[in-house]
Structures are given as structure tokens and as C-alpha cells.
Amino acid sequence: MHLARIPRRRYTAGSTPIEFLPHLTEHLAGPNIYIKRDDLLGLSAGGNKTRKLEFVMADALAQGADTIITTGAVQSNHCRLTLSAAVREGLKCRLLIEERVEDSYDREASGNNLLFRLLGVEQLQVVPGGTDLMAGMQKMANQVTSDGGKPYIVPGGASNPLGALGYVSCAQEILAQSFEMSLRVDHVVCASGSGGTHAGLVAGFYGNQSGIPVTGISVRAKKAPQEAKLHELANATSRLAGAEREVPTGAFTVIDDYVGPGYSLPTTEMTAAIQTFARLEGILLDPVYTGKTAAGLIGLAQQGYFPADSNVLFIHTGGSPALYAYPDAVLAEAQG
Template sequence: MNFTKFPRRGYLQGQTPVEPMKNLSKALGGEVNLFVKRDDLLPGASGGNKTRKLDFCIADAMEKGADTIITCGAIQSNHCRLTASWAAKEGLECHLVLEERVKGSYKEDGSGNNFLFELLGVKSKRVVEGGSDMMAEMEKTAAELKAAGKKPYIVPGGASNPIGALGYAACAQELMEQLNTTGLSIDYVVVPSGSAGTHAGMVVGMAGTNANIPVIGINVSRTKEAQEEIVFGLAQKTAELLDVKGGVAREDVVCYGDYVGPGYSLPTDAMVEAVKLFAGEEAILLDPVYTGKVAAGLVDHVRKGTFPKGSNVLFLHTGGSPALYAYLDTFR
């Protein structure tokens, strides 16, 4: 895969580590060997996967002469935090449209990522009802900024468009370079599946490198059927953008929607257990919205014997730990 034809800002500083999780593997019975790729350690304020996507998206914005970035997300959006982070580094204004997916959940003086938006110098935050047309809401903000003489660029939620998904096609290539260098064989990769860019990019990257490693998505908001269609659609567009020969097959997109619980960002007992397991066994912090629920799915599949005995399973840790501090009551 050739990424040189796309502008990038160079936000990555080398490869993120691949680490064994020996204590967690033992705690879960020792029949499956667990590993983690630490994208929570990516650069940007408090790290996380969106840095890979924004490396491409903000480069595209700046190449087009933008001086202002508009994006959207939920109340505790990690994507909004990292967009604000890189906008600050680049000297760009950042404006956020926040979707209150759980009615009454927005607090002006809230902790977690909501507090970090302030520290990172976000110019405006506008909160809209759950279920709003977020692109239309961002376009409304863009129109106001254009009228004020600004040159805004809209980054979609999660930076999950073909340009952003390039970041995770490149991540798959990076992972294969690490595995080939160390000789570590991975049988399955487990990823979060939300706005779809990370999952779609990894599927495209695995196809583009002929890795033949199944990518399993654990949903954080939608049903299996709905999420698989969204991921597959984005993967097709990303494969076309990258000129991946043969594209991606529908059967390469696999999601599980059993761990969402009562809804997006709403805690589950399994999520709480998974967050505590990762912290207590491996000193790895997860977040309650994305990686905690994905880890709950991973733990459940290990316990159920979904992975054959002796399998090497890699968990893609996409970050998000600042959101923990907005969920203290859930863990105490």
C-alpha cells in the first residue's frame, strides 16, 4: 500500500508497542495468549487512536487552506479531545458540536474530556439533542464561521471517512512490520467498532498486506447487522482510495453487538469488570465508553472458548482513559 500520495502531518513518533498481557491471560484461564497494541500511547493530549486518522485529515484541511476545524462527537468524545489537541498544535481554531446521546448527561462543569476541551482552547461548544443530523449541525457552524471570514474544514465524527481510515490501514501495515520483525504470530485482532474508521481501516490494511488475520469488531453503539454494513461500506471506499487490488470481501467484516448494554456510553457490569481486570492485572487503563466494552467482549469470548486453545489474540487499545474521571460513581 502506498500512502505517500496522501498529505500527512507526521503526528506519529514511531510504532506503538505490542505487549504481551501474561497476567490477564493467566487470570482468564491461560488457554489463550493475549497481547495488546498500545495506541493509547499515541501522541496528542492523553493519546488515542484518532491521532492516526487526524494525521491525514488535518493535513488535508491545511492543504486546502483551512484555518478552522469543526468536528463533532458525544459529550465525552475522545475524538473531539484529540481534534482540539492537534488543532492547538497547528494554530487552528477548533469548534465542537456535541451530541447529548443520553438526555441530561451534559454538564457545563463536567470532568473527563469535557474539562480537557476547555484546557485545549476550544473556541466554541454547541450541544445538540441525541439523534441530530450531525453533519447538518456542523455545516450550520461552518456557515456562521464563513460569514465571519473564516475558512472552516469539517472533520466527520471519529474522523471516520476514507481519508481518516487511511490511518488504520497504515496501522495494519505497521502491525505486520512489527510481527514480521519479531516473529510473533497473531491469530486474531480485536478492535473497537464505533464510528467505523478504525475497524474499516484495519480490514483494508489486512487485505492490502495479505495478512490473512481476522479482524473482530466489538460494537459500542449499534447492532451487529447495522454496524457491519457501515464498516463494510467505509472499507470499500477506503480500499478504492488506496487502490487495494481485489478490495475487501464482505465476510472480512465481523462485528459483535452483544456488549453495548442499554446503550452507547451507558455502563454495564461486564465493562466495569473488564476495566478493573486490565488495571489490576496489567496496569492498563481503559475507558468506560469504548475500550471497556470492547475488553468486556474480549474477556467473554476468551471465557466462552471462541478462540481455539493456544491462540494468540491481539487487542487494539484505542485509548480514551480521560473519560474514566467522568464515571467515578460507576466504579466506586
């Protein structure tokens, strides 16, 4: 795989750290838990979408865009970071917000919604859950064009093959870091949502013949359709990266036991996981993605999914600004 030939912007200086979590490891009585701190990536408050946007924004600039259009949920980390990248590049940004949970949008809400306004979003349109989002973004793009602008549409999560290259790059970064640290990474756990992070990691590890398995904790979709989507995306990403072989279907593992009643809806396991990471390691997670992913990591460890002496790397994909929009959920009484 050869990424250097693909245009890329850089929004983060150097690599994000890999840290050992001794208190969580002791709490679980093994395995050894490490964390990849992609919450420390560049742009406003960081998070995994920053890696994807490095490739996507380079393409937007190459095409002469002056307005970025994207979509996401009410407290979308992706929308926050896409808007931030647009600001960094001197571009305008319009957001199509999908109200996946009925009546969940509040213009005065804190969290990412506050940051949309602070960062100066040019237009924010809210649509009901289930709306054809690509058609909605195309309509916004047509308006930009009619006004004499040059729009560029970024799909939800920046989870297309170009965006997923960000996590091919992350896989390569992890391999280099683990070599320097003399750390044998036996398993990687990440959130599995729009799919770019999960698919990119699998493509990157497989393309570099690392043999490292990746388990994705679904935050929305059922196991079978999510794995099928990831397989298609990972292979499209691999081809773009210049890989010589396809990723087999067996390389994808999705656990859908921690979604709860639905996307962004709280679960007791999520609340417990957020409190555990905060109170044992001083690390902030978010209720929508990393909280449920951490719940999956903890649950799987307690079930013996990982050998007790293995080294498990948790990918922290960011999202902590959303904490401030869900105070009741993250401070609820929970056992864990």
C-alpha cells in the same frame, strides 16, 4: 496499497508498542493476549483518532483551513484529539456536542469535557441526541465563512475514507512489528463505533493479504447495519489507498452483545473488564469504548471463541481521560 503518496502529518514518533499481557493470559487460561498500545499515540492523552487525524489534518491544511469543526458525544475522545490537533497546527476549533444520553451534559464535568476547556475550544454547542449533526456542523461552518474564515468539517470519529487510512497504516505497522517480534498474530479485536478503526484495519490486513481476522466489539450499533457500514467504508478506503481488489463482506465480524443498555451506559461486564486490566496489568481503559471492547475480549475468550494456544491482539484505542467522568461506574463492585 501505497500510502506514501497521500499527504500526512505526524503526531507520534515511531510505532506504538505491542506488549504481551501475561497476567491476563493466565487469568483467562488462554489464549495468549497481546495489546497494541494506541493509547500511547501523540496529541493530548492519545488514542486512536490521532492516526486518523494525521491524514485529515493534512487535507485541512492543504485546503487552507483556519477553523476545524467536528462533532462527538458528551465525553468524546475524537473531539478532544481533533481540538488538540488544531492547537498543534495553530488553527481554531469548534465542537458540536451530541447529548446522546438525555441530560448527560454537565459543563463542569471532568474527563474530556474539562480538556475541551483547557485546550481552548473556540465554540462548544450542545444539541440533543438524534440531531442532524452534519447539518449542524454545516451551519457552524457557514458562520465561520460569514466571519471571513475558512472552515473544514471533520466527520464524527474522523471515520471517512481519508481518516480510515490511519488504520490501514496501523495494520501495516502491526505486520512489520509482528515480523520483527517473530509473533504470529492469529486474531485482532478492536472497538467498533464510528467504524474508521475497524474498517481501516480490515482494509489494511486484507490489502496486504495477511489473512488476519478482525472482530469488532460494537459499542453502539446492531451487528447487521454496522457490518454493512464497515463494508462500504473499508472499500472506499481501499480504493483511496490504491488497493487492486475489494474487501469481501465476509471479512467483517461485529459482536453486539456487549453494548448493554446503550452507548456510554455502564455494564457490569465493562466495570469488571476495566478493573481486571487495571489490577492485573496496570493498564487503564475507558468506560465507553475500550472497557466494553475488553469485556467482549474476555467474554469471547471464556466462551472458547479463540483457540487456547492462539495469539490475540487487542487494539487499545485510548480514551482514559473519560475514566474521571465515570468514577461510580468504574469503581463499582464487579466480579471478573
